[in-house]
Amino acid sequence: MAQTPLDLDQVLADLPQWRAHAGDRTAIERSLRFADFNAAFGFMTRVALLAETIDHHPEWSNVYNRVDILLTTHDAGGLTERDVRMARFIDDIASSQGT
Numbered sequence: 450m451a452q453t454p455l456d457l458d459q460v461l462a463d464l465p466q467w468r469a470h471a472g473d474r475t476a477i478e479r480s481l482r483f484a485d486f487n488a489a490f491g492f493m494t495r496v497a498l499l500a501e502t503i504d505h506h507p508e509w510s511n512v513y514n515r516v517d518i519l520l521t522t523h524d525a526g527g528l529t530e531r532d533v534r535m536a537r538f539i540d541d542i543a544s545s546q547g548t
């Protein structure tokens with residue numbers, strides 16, 4: 450379901466650990482580093498479960514203990530409340546894992 454796009458700068462103002470995507474899409478990014486692969490994959494599993502629940506999926510990659518995440522709403526062609534919700538969830542889990 451399409452949603453009203455949000456302003457990139459306003460979204461970033463509330464999410465200090467995220468940065469603007471440098472490419473041609475309106476998106477936010479965060480890179481995380483964990484203790485090891487097990488911690489990184491555990492984090493990804495938790496995020497994946499929420500992603501399915503709210504039908505909103507990150508674009509991400511993982512190499513050993515590193516996870517690079519990009520959030521945007523494809524259906525809206527920009528950022529929406531779903532991205533903000535996902536970013537906050539990611540921040541909460543990451544801080545509880547000590548990153």
Ligand code: H2B
Nearest residue numbers: 504505506507521522523524525
């Ligand atoms: N994830 C993201 N990040 N953006 C979307 O627009 C999106 C999604 N749309 N997950 C959902 C799935 C849509 O394709 C399905 C059909 O509901």
